[in-house]
Amino acid sequence: MERFWSWCLTRPRLVLLALSLAALLPGLATLPPLDRDESRYAQATKQMLETGDFIEIRYQDEARNKKPIGIYWLQAASVSALTSPPYDQIWAYRLPSLGAILLSALLVYAAGRALFTAEAAFIGAGLAALTLIVIGEGHIAKTDAALLACVLAAQSALARAYLARNTAARPWGDVLLFWGGLGLGILIKGPVGPFITGMTVLALIAWERRAAWLSSLRPLAGAVIAALIVLPWAIAIGIATDGAFYRDALLGDFGGKVTGEAERHGGVPGYYLMLTAATLWPGILFLLPTAIAASRARSEPAIRFLIAWAVPVWIIFELVPTKLPHYTMPLYPALTLAIGWALARAFARRDDWRALLSHRVSVVLYTLVGLTLASGPIVLTQLYGTPNLPLDIALTAMLAMAVLGTAAIAWRTRLRDALLCACGTALLIYAVLLQGLVPRLDALQLSPRAASFVKEKGWDGSAPLTVSGYAEPSLVFLLGTQTRLLSGKEAARTLIADHQGTALIADKEAGDFLRTLSEAGFRAEEQGTIAGFNYSRGDPVHLTLYRVLPPPH
Known part of the structure; x- marks a missing residue:
């Protein structure tokens, strides 16, 4: 090492x-x-x-x-x-x-x-x-x-x-x-x-x-x-x-976030502090002893600079009603640099972490977040994907062993070894989750699957696709700018005016859509269905592709 x-x-x-x-x-x-x-x-x-x-x-x-x-x-x-x-x-x-x-x-x-x-x-x-x-x-x-x-x-x-x-x-x-x-x-x-x-x-x-x-x-x-x-x-x-x-950006978007919970993204004061164990992971492994050491060394100009960087803005963000986890991200380098300072001192034996309760608490927090991430292959495939239980158990066990091994090394205050193991474990977890797990979560990939589905059924993009009941931006991005996002009744009236067309309709809008078509004498031929989970709303979604035909002459 x-x-x-x-x-x-x-x-x-x-x-x-x-x-x-x-x-x-x-x-x-x-x-x-x-x-x-x-x-x-x-x-x-x-x-x-x-x-x-x-x-x-x-x-x-x-x-x-x-x-x-x-x-x-x-x-x-x-x-x-x-x-x-x-x-x-x-x-x-x-x-x-x-x-x-x-x-x-x-x-x-x-x-x-x-x-x-x-x-x-x-x-x-x-x-x-x-x-x-x-x-x-x-x-x-x-x-x-x-x-x-x-x-x-x-x-x-x-x-x-x-x-x-x-x-x-x-x-x-x-x-x-x-x-x-x-x-x-x-x-x-x-x-x-x-x-x-x-x-x-x-x-x-x-x-x-x-x-x-x-x-x-x-x-x-x-x-x-x-x-x-x-x-x-x-x-x-x-x-x-x-x-x-400027009216919309400053008074609407920015002003709305400062004065209220914009787009229902709110949280109580302390929200960011409570999230730090997860958002700063794996650095949380060393944060609490660092905070204590930095508070004692606040007269040093370098530490004073980091405190001035992180603390005032953090307090303001905690008080602003609108909150999202990434808002405090520009402050995190101040925290990780402080960790670097504290670890370098510990490596040189200028500080001894062995008796620090804060160090033990940091190890526990690191372990809890790490094991939560490690559980992803089993938990998420059961909820949103097609499980492969032997593979999922093996992946979860491998990630959990890496987390627990790092925690054990840190607990014994082998700090340099713990740092290297924490970085290696993070790389392993990110690779498994982002490259190996997420592509298997079919239910969460409704827009890509829906876009592929309508193309397989013959929609060639020459005319806009009409969509009702599922209006996520990812579908617009994949299907094209001219995609029409309408209510069930509006979708039917638009296709009646076009005299024909293709529509992707969610179940909650299907009744109005079919009823409006029927009243005008139009027919809707079902081309197939696709189901998934809309994570933006937290709702299951079932979509049916219809080909709309004019009344017979």
Whole structure:
């Protein structure tokens, strides 16, 4: 282990990239388009490629005035370079997220090198790259992985400026990284990135009663850099939508999340803290002793910076009514860097964890989450897939043994061995679940199965498919922008007006659909059925494909 560890420390960036790719590549192409946010982002990007309009953001005929343009441009570049019409390969839309996580791993390491030793930086970056929530977002075609990279760019430059503790102008590389990170963060997710960096700065100023060091980041030149990044599109979208984008995005989307539980995504204060054992896994194995050590070392500038980064924004997120697990993800590198600092101290025998109750509690939390993940092959195939009991038992046993083995090593405070085993176990679990398990969960893949089903039954895409009772964005992405999502009565009336057509109808809308057709003298020939589980709503769904025929003459 010592020799392998030394080898890793001599080439940290290469190891971090390899580690990230090993966690991100499984499942990237085999995971179906996810509902609802991923498929909405992908469909909006797809429509940009279809129409050539790269200013306005639309989902079918509806203006999608929620997030700025950045992620759509990144996805459009990836998809246009690597695929061809009809642009329905979801893996190509996910590549910007994968690239952002790779970049984030390197930026965490860069921030760690400014704050601590190379060993501490390497540990912090490696754990950040393997964190469960980070791996999840790295597999999804939406904004949060890219936002993480932007925040880390700004925070790494800010860390170097803060620790320099003088007003001498920073190198232009740091200036570009800081202000470029802020500007690109605005293009990705509006004010969220600057808010995190701004709260870090305000916390440090309030703590130390000094702000002169900020001038080292060349604020006048930096403001010009950020403006050059943001203003061209910001002006264009304002003109194109007559200001509607800003009304909807700031007052509707952002304002609604701050003042209420937007889209029923709510939670009590403490929500993120309670989720940390899962979202920070496997890093939770070392978190509690780290928190105690960091609280005692809060007078150290590097630790103070991490506290200013994580704590104020975390408290605000706990108080905001709208909550989703990934909202605190840009704060997690501060936690993993603190873990890296604490473990490096323990490796050097400057701290002794053997008698710490907090260490035992961390091991228990790690084990509970790990065993829950390990149970996936048995539990999820029973609920949503086709079980293969011998295989599922073998996979679950293998994953559980890896988790328990890591926990046993950590319990005996063999910390470096525990760290390496925790990383290896995480890679194994991610590969088994994302590449081996998810493709077998047929019931959860209703949209891909429905799209394949209607094509097998003869629908060739020359006319829009009419769908009623199942309106998930993933189906629109797979079937095409012109897919018509209507009620049962509206679907029947539309096909009556067309004089014929094909419709995919859920059972709950079938009565109205067939009744309206019958009243007009039209017939509906059943072509087949397909069933699955709509995880966005938590409901089973049964769809029937009909061919609508006009009245006989």
